[in-house]
Amino acid sequence: MFTHIFIYRFKCLIRDRQLVFWTLLFPILLGTFFYMAFSNLNNEETFKPIDAAVVNDSAYQQDSQLRMVMQSVSKGKDRLFNLKTASNQAEADNWLKQDKIDGYYTSGEEIKLTVKETGISQSIMKSFVDQYRTSSSAVTNIAKKNPKALQNGLLKDVGEQRSYTKEVSGGSAEPNNVLNYFYSLIAMACLYGSFWGMKEVTDIQADITDRAARVNMAPVHKLEAFLAGSCAALIILFVEIMILLAYLQFGLNISFGQRTGYVLLTALIGSVLGISFGAFIGAVIKAGEGLKIACLIVVTNLGSFLAGMMYMNMKYLIATYVPPLAWLNPVNLLTDAFYALYYYDSLHRYALNMGMMVLFIIFFCAGTYLIVRRRKYASI
Structure with missing residues (x-):
């Protein structure tokens, strides 16, 4: 039944x-x-280089250390910036108003950042300039107290970042949101x-x-x-x-x-x-x-x-x-x-x-x- x-x-x-x-x-x-x-949700999370500019004035030309850093972070597949060089500050302001760039840097006694609005790209640019200021100040202070440190690879050591934590995955598969x-x-x-x-x-x-x-x-x-x-x-x-x-x-x-x-x-x-x-x-x-x-x-x-x-x-x-x-x-x-x-x-x-x-x-x-x-x- x-x-x-x-x-x-x-x-x-x-x-x-x-x-x-x-x-x-x-x-x-x-x-x-x-x-x-x-x-395409995961693909959209991939980092894209930031459109940035630097004012190529006399102060920037005299700051060889800044030029070297800006060139290094604007090269390669994993570059941080798509860097453009403005002949003067007026040209950089014009690019910023037309949304061609997210912000621009200006040299002087200390590097300055100019942006039109807040966002992720602008926050990254600010973090970069803050880190540069800290590293530059550290190099200057150490060089005053110990000039020989410059000859022993001080600049390379300051620019090198090390991580003291290890990421451990819960499994062998890649996370997928x-x-x-x-x-x-x-x-x-x-x-x-x-x-x-x-x-x-x-x-x-x-x-x-x-x-x-x-x-x-x-x-x-x-x-x-x-x-x-x-x-x-x-x-x-x-x-x-x-x-x-x-x-x-x-x-x-x-x-x-x-x-x-x-x-x-x-x-x-x-x-x-x-x-x-x-x-x-x-x-x-x-x-x-x-x-x-x-x-x-x-x-x-x-x-x-x-x-x-x-x-x-x-x-x-x-x-x-x-x-x-x-x-x-x-x-x-x-x-x-x-x-x-x-x-x-x-x-x-x-x-x-x-x-x-x-x-x-x-x-x-x-x-x-x-x-x-x-x-x-x-x-x-």
Whole structure:
């Protein structure tokens, strides 16, 4: 009997075009829009040389040290400035007014910076001139006290920068800010599977739909009908998530790391989480189907927002200021599990996320069972 119910529930569910659209086609369309919007996000973070100028007056010509420094930072692929030389200050002011440069330097007793507005480029130019002033002052003071230091490579030592901290990566993969959008999209798609779970619970509650009334009239235990239908819904949802993963990886070149088996396991657990969550909401809320759907949409979309799908920094703000909320958000747990597989070599963080999701599944399933098994009807 279980197999018979499973087959017919599968046929019934797969013909629901609205649910297929929201759980399969909508995430694919949203993923495509994400790719179009964020594909060049990492490239835009690459540093570009700053358009700067220096006034080539008599003071600049006499300052050989400044000329040497300016030439050194304006050469090569990793140069700091695209340096232009102005014949006088009026010409530099004209370039600045026309936005041809971000600022210009003027020599004298000390180097000065002139800018029209504030911004990242102007801040970098100010940091450069501050560092030059500090280094120049240090060289002058040391040279007064010990003239021989100039002959022992003092200028080279002052200009050399050393780092005494070592950057240690959490994993072998390169950090990628874009991936969180796509991982949260997959998590949202898994939680949208709650529509399937809600449908299964709704179709066994005789006081809600006529179909459920007919099911309760049949000589089959409603929990058996619910389990058969839930298995059919789980298979449909899991196949949809597999299609979404394949599209993201092979169609949009979104990386999931080298742990394919764990990625598939995460997708399966996420699918079970979505089905069980929908069934729980369908059992707890006794009102009509419209209110249940509204509740699922609000919870899923709010969870997606807190997981960083709409605003990436929100995920880190929640983790920093409201850590318990990050662990109580199923969408965030799924998102973090995918990112842990991609970025971290250790499975510790991944195991924590998976463990929390399993606890949620147990809670939802137990709650659904306790509610549904006690619900009886005086007449149908």
